[in-house]
Amino acid sequence: MVHIGAARKEPTHKRRERTTxxxxxxxxxxxxxxxxxxxxxxxxxxxxxxxxxxxxxxxYLRAWSGYRKFEGRSSLRTWLYTIATNACLTERRQRSRRPLPSGLGPASDDPDAPLEAASGDVLWLQPIPDMMVTPGPGDPAAIVTSREQLRLALMASLQKLTPRQRAVYLLREVMEFPAADVAAMLETSAAAVKSSLQRARAALTKVDTIHEETTELYAQDLLEQYMTAFEKADLAALERALRKDAALEMVGYSTWFSGLDTCLRYLAPVLGSPGIWRMIPVRAGGQPAAAAYLRRDDGIYEAFGLAVLTVTPGGISRITVFGKEDSLPWFGVPSTLR
Structure with a gap:
């Protein structure tokens, strides 16, 4: 006869492993x-x-490490944002802000002069592909995506804030967390949150963060005009796509240009002859963009970089060009084209 008490017990470490x-x-x-x-x-x-x-x-590693102690005093989402925000604040204490060329000084009025390379210690703002942050159906991120602000102009402006002001502004204005929650997340007072938010708002009013709404169809049309102008080396077509106050900046250089005539004088030799450039349309931070490829002597098109376009009802107001190493790896485009 086999007694129940004699049944073999599962080892303790196995039960713990199963629970984990x-x-x-x-x-x-x-x-x-x-x-x-x-x-x-x-x-x-x-x-x-x-x-x-x-x-x-x-x-996620920190959250998993502390998950067993999570008591649910706040929502899981609030708790994750608390961990993420403080991790970002620690990171920002160790690194400087990330600007665009237009944030380093005034525009150049001489497109014929050599571009001036920025100092090697400059950490540049990077573009983010829409596909990395666009939620799928039923994704809770869809609640905030409609308010998501990832445009380069605003991103560059946020870099001018102190890290703590940036955190308060994003948590209150973009994510719309209550002031009391933000105070708890940053281990400060509601009064301090209010003060930081006022200072952030005041700082952002001093910079150009105005975004004129355009339809998606119009934005895509401008992108097509831009890409076709490069592929056909059509300076007149490019001129028609740009605004009179258009600006051009190339990340990696402190030199940038403002004004249609100045931009076109710089771009004319860049366009070269028809067939030198090829483009692939993508999207970056909610803006139309083009992955650019330059033809080599062997006929292969090699990745050159990414042009992010700021579009308005009056045309393209800004072209921001990023080098291939700082942009293209996240956009899922090939390194060469045939």
Whole structure:
């Protein structure tokens, strides 16, 4: 006869392992839906795609490490934002702000002069692909995506704020967390949050963050005009697509240009002859953009960089060009074209 008490018990370490797996699956199911919006938040905080990815990964590791102690005094989403924001603040204390060339000095009025390279210690603002932060159907990030502000102009302006002001502004104005929640997240008072928000708002009114709404169809049409002008080396077509006050900046150089005539004088030799350039349409931070390829002597088109267009009802108001290393790896485009 076999006694019940004699049945073989499961080893303790096996039971613990099973419990850990079950807890992790629960954590992953609850936390994973917030990954895209946390990535957008971290990107807005630090201005770098690869840093934002690292910070989101760090956020999830910290959250999993402390999940068993999470008491639910706040929502899981608020808790994740608390971890992510503070991770970003720690990162910002170790690094300087990320500007665009137009944030370093006045525009040049001499397009014939050599471009002036910025100092090697400048960390540049990077563009983020829409596909990395656009939520799918039913994704809770869809609630904030309609208010998501990832345009380059605003991103560059946010870089002018102190890291703490940036955190308060994003949590209150973009994510719309209550002031009391933000105070708890940053371990400060509601009065301090209000003061930081007022200072952030005041600082942002001093910079050009105005965004004139355009239809998606119109934005795509301007992008097509831009790409065709380069591929056909059609300076007149490019002129028709640009506004009179258009600006051109190339990340990596402190030189940038403002005004249609100045921009066209610089771009005329860049266009070259028909067939030198090829373009692939993409989207970056809610803006139309083009991955650019330059033809080599062997006929292969090699990735050159990314042009992000700021479009308005009057045409393209700004072209921001990023080098291929600082932009294209995240956009899923090939390194060469045949």
């Amino acid at each position: 797996v079950s807890t992790f699956e629960e954590f992953a199911a609850l936390a994973e839906p917030y990954r895209r919006e946390l990535l957008a938040h971290c990107y807005r905080m630090v201005g770098s795609v690869h840093e934002a990815e690292d910070l989101v990964q760090e956020t």
